[in-house]
Amino acid sequence: MERKLMLFFLIQTASAASFDIQFLVSYGIQSLPEYTDVLFVDDIIMFYYDSISEIGEPRQDWVRTIIKEDPQYWEPQMELSKQCHLSMKATAESFKLPANQTKVHVIQQILGCEVDDDTKEITAFNHYAYNGEDFISFDFNTKTWIAHHPRAKTIKEQWDILYESNKERRNFALIIFPLWLQIYLRYGNSTLHRKDLPSVSLLQRTPSSSINCHATGFYPEKAIIFWRKDGEEIHENVEHGEILPNLDGSFQMSIKLNASNIPLKEWGRYDCVFQLSGVQNDLITRLDKDVIRTNWKEGEENLSVTSIAIIATMAVLTVLIIPIIGFFAYKKKKAAEPLNTQ
Structure with a gap:
């Protein structure tokens, strides 16, 4: 050393x-x-x-x-x-x-x-x-x-x-x-000489978003994280995050993989690898749908799209209805006024 x-x-x-x-x-x-x-x-x-x-x-x-x-x-x-x-x-x-x-x-x-x-x-x-x-x-x-x-x-x-x-x-x-x-x-x-290994999780916001491999709690900050396929590091459809400090003095980092074009049956060929300087063994997390953590619920995406459509429709109707209501109110007001006989 x-x-x-x-x-x-x-x-x-x-x-x-x-x-x-x-x-x-x-x-x-x-x-x-x-x-x-x-x-x-x-x-x-x-x-x-x-x-x-x-x-x-x-x-x-x-x-x-x-x-x-x-x-x-x-x-x-x-x-x-x-x-x-x-x-x-x-x-x-x-x-x-x-x-x-x-x-x-x-x-x-x-x-x-x-x-x-x-x-x-x-x-x-x-x-x-x-x-x-x-x-x-x-x-x-x-x-x-x-x-x-x-x-x-x-x-x-x-x-x-x-x-x-x-x-x-x-x-x-x-x-x-x-x-x-x-x-x-x-x-x-x-x-x-402190060496703290992190907890590594696979996170995904929605089924169509990228899969985030997130490592937190490691120390020191000299570490790398990457996605690989069949044991080889990949760079395509990968987005690297920065190393960030945690409040307890440890660090966190993440790397995203866009798996939207990867057939589900091939997910097993992919894994996320975390390496900490001075530690011989890597932390390897296999890409597996069952281990992905998410807050998304079934039907949430469709509901969101539907809600947006309803709001947009209501906005359009509002724009159309307000002038019509105004027009009838104007006619009613004119009808109530006395006729000018001069």
Whole structure:
């Protein structure tokens, strides 16, 4: 199993065991703090800091335990965030493109290391993105930078000659980060290794609607769900849903299959598969009419259509009758008026 320590872009894909940190610097976006950093362990937020409050917030009970048992841990963490803010601000200035190209500047950084549990091999990485584009990354073997954007070539030349800074950057990722990871895994073991399988149900609103394979109560959120036919994953007539959080901290997700053109006798060839990261066995739910849950009652669809037809008919009659009633009322009123003999 691999352990990761990461500083990542806003859109993240992490492994089953990871330590993630996010740094974000933004300019010209009033709704966001200028600087934000968030530490993750296995996609779980453990620490949050931004440049408005300048006060870090532990987000897990086991992080509060670390602070309680080791008060000296917290101060360096706060100081690191403040220093990173200044560093990222200076980096943002050096990255800026000509002012007439954009007024909004956002820097996102991925910084981290990956530790293999078996071999103890450590792989470090440090990437920057600028305004949503891959910009520059650090090569930990050569202790030099790799430009991924034409504008980054000048930055590479400036940063390559910062030998001491690059050496410290390498040591921090290969020595300090793995030590942090060991501490976090020790204190947060029960949470970080938690694996909760979901309950999976087949849901259908009406006999003509799609069949929804719904999984809820799983943890962590690193999971996939898909429909397959004869053991092969299918994509046609399939609609994927998003992973959503539950109030208890677990997650839910669903995937729909339009089975309207699938003969009932062939339903047995289809099944819904749920896979949770770190769990070997899949949860497989066979497509079976008898296990589908629905609130629909026999005749409900026809009744609904009939009701709509009746309402439409009544509306048309109303439109026609009101003018007729008005016409006869007018004639009756005219008949009651005295004749004008002049």
